[in-house]
Amino acid sequence: MPTTMPDSETKICQNCRASFAIDASDLDFYRKISVPPPTFCPDCRMQRRFAWRNERTLYRNTCAATGKPVISCFAPDSGLTVYDRDYWWSDNWDPFSFGTDYDFQRPFFAQFSELLRRVPMPAVFSTNTVNCNYCNYVGEMKDAYLVGASWAGENLAYASREDYCKDSMDLFGVMLSERCYDCVSVLKSSQTYFSQNCESCSACALCLECRGCNDCVGCVNLRNKSYHIFNQPYDRESYRQALAELRLDTQSGLAAARQRFEELKLRSLRKFANITSCQNVTGDYIANAANCRFIFDSADDVRDCRYCQNIASKAYGCYDGYGIGAQCELTYESFNTGVQGVRQCFCGTVYGGTDIYYSINCHNCMNLFGCVGLRNKEYCIFNRQYGKEEYRELRARIIRQMSDRPYVSKVNSQKSVVYKYGEFYPIELSPFAYNATVAQDFMPLSPDKIRSEGYTYREPEVPPYQATIAAQDLPDSIQDATEAITKEIISCQGCGKVYRIISKELSFLEQAGLPLPRRCPECRHQDRLALRNPMKLWHRHCACGGRGRQLNTTPSQDVVASCEGVVCQNTAKHFHGEAPCPNEFETAYPPDSPAIIYCEQCYNAEVV
Numbered sequence: 001m002p003t004t005m006p007d008s009e010t011k012i013c014q015n016c017r018a019s020f021a022i023d024a025s026d027l028d029f030y031r032k033i034s035v036p037p038p039t040f041c042p043d044c045r046m047q048r049r050f051a052w053r054n055e056r057t058l059y060r061n062t063c064a065a066t067g068k069p070v071i072s073c074f075a076p077d078s079g080l081t082v083y084d085r086d087y088w089w090s091d092n093w094d095p096f097s098f099g100t101d102y103d104f105q106r107p108f109f110a111q112f113s114e115l116l117r118r119v120p121m122p123a124v125f126s127t128n129t130v131n132c133n134y135c136n137y138v139g140e141m142k143d144a145y146l147v148g149a150s151w152a153g154e155n156l157a158y159a160s161r162e163d164y165c166k167d168s169m170d171l172f173g174v175m176l177s178e179r180c181y182d183c184v185s186v187l188k189s190s191q192t193y194f195s196q197n198c199e200s201c202s203a204c205a206l207c208l209e210c211r212g213c214n215d216c217v218g219c220v221n222l223r224n225k226s227y228h229i230f231n232q233p234y235d236r237e238s239y240r241q242a243l244a245e246l247r248l249d250t251q252s253g254l255a256a257a258r259q260r261f262e263e264l265k266l267r268s269l270r271k272f273a274n275i276t277s278c279q280n281v282t283g284d285y286i287a288n289a290a291n292c293r294f295i296f297d298s299a300d301d302v303r304d305c306r307y308c309q310n311i312a313s314k315a316y317g318c319y320d321g322y323g324i325g326a327q328c329e330l331t332y333e334s335f336n337t338g339v340q341g342v343r344q345c346f347c348g349t350v351y352g353g354t355d356i357y358y359s360i361n362c363h364n365c366m367n368l369f370g371c372v373g374l375r376n377k378e379y380c381i382f383n384r385q386y387g388k389e390e391y392r393e394l395r396a397r398i399i400r401q402m403s404d405r406p407y408v409s410k411v412n413s414q415k416s417v418v419y420k421y422g423e424f425y426p427i428e429l430s431p432f433a434y435n436a437t438v439a440q441d442f443m444p445l446s447p448d449k450i451r452s453e454g455y456t457y458r459e460p461e462v463p464p465y466q467a468t469i470a471a472q473d474l475p476d477s478i479q480d481a482t483e484a485i486t487k488e489i490i491s492c493q494g495c496g497k498v499y500r501i502i503s504k505e506l507s508f509l510e511q512a513g514l515p516l517p518r519r520c521p522e523c524r525h526q527d528r529l530a531l532r533n534p535m536k537l538w539h540r541h542c543a544c545g546g547r548g549r550q551l552n553t554t555p556s557q558d559v560v561a562s563c564e565g566v567v568c569q570n571t572a573k574h575f576h577g578e579a580p581c582p583n584e585f586e587t588a589y590p591p592d593s594p595a596i597i598y599c600e601q602c603y604n605a606e607v608v
Ligand SMILES: [Zn+2]
Pocket: 013, 014, 015, 016, 017, 018, 040, 041, 042, 043, 044, 045
């Protein structure tokens, strides 16, 4: 629930009809970038942005210039002109040749959509990569397979949002780590498997919220511990023996250990949010930030930002960004932007540059409005260059026309949405099917709902192979797997679609002593996402009742019933004595989450 400030105004979202607040600092921000306040609520704005970003869905396509087959994030029937990545970055073609005069008789967004489909796009958005053919939105990367939205790495597979990792697979949000497998939001760790929210750990498996631990299995909330199994200490020798008995090299052993770990998770305290070294922030997965509201997954040094997700570092005064950072200021309603950028508004994949509005895939430019595919240009509108004064006048006229003759989406007889200056691009103009984008990862919709909202749904490609083995018939232990397994077509235990074990995966699992996965890479990715809380916030009280958990702070009665018997006793003295803790917070744990959620002070008192 957003806290309403006295000087805030409440608006009704055009898209979902929910009310949302705009406060004085918001208004101040919109003034700084010269846009009117939004008419979509923060959630709908997030969804709209996400529907323009495809990180992981790849297609076989053909370079329109060279005829060369390419792997692309754009489907062959998307209507876009796709160039081989290296050809796109060459000087062999001229983006101005696709330029056009602005037509004041037609809505801006309709004309922009046509320009977007005319100007060539690189097959994938990647820079400085070696042997990374199935990767999109990656940079400084070597030998990677199906890695998306990641920076710097070597010998990786099936990863999203990893930075500076090596010899690892099945990652989401993992940084500065090596030889890790199936981890979510793990930092500075090595040989860590099936773990979440851990930092500086090594040789750990099935761990949650552990810091500085080594040789731990099935543990939650441990600090600087070694040789623990399900939070119980062992000496070195008995640990080795107990670990061997768990048989984590087998699927059956792993499943049994996982079940005990899940039970321990339910009985364990959770901190209300993953927020460290921050001042005055709300959101989740934030470090070293100040004065930010509703931000998620931010790396470092972020100030005065709101409604941003996936921030690299050094973002100052930015609103509504996904994948922004590396030094940027005053960006708004943009994805994959920043890199020493200022005032990049309604932009996608814009690196560097100042005063870029409504532009996609333009780099190191200044003063653009409605441009696609430009590099090192200035004062351009619809890929035509103008004199400085002419540019200013034309830009101002277009902005007025965008409000006088807006683009209208007639979703159905009851719903139509009006897009004037100040709104991001409508979802139905996205070059991607909704279900191919990060919108489907974080705000999934059924095929019917996607269609009824007027968005594009594209049936995922089914590989034309017959399964040769069912996942449940794979060898239980990795010790019984041979190279022959890489030839098999396996039907996934989750979705039934076929997948393979690739060679590098097999040798990784053999070295790590972990069983073959029974679920396909896509199901595994969804499993990792499911471990995270949604990018939403709820206002809640600390669950600490003084001596331990107080059940009546859990909002839903069903949850209280399901938690009966899960008693959590405090072991330390808390600042509030034996009275219930008075602290309240914004948490991404949904109201129906059975987790026991403590404020930072109470959590830190117990977890030392
Ligand atoms: Zn809304």
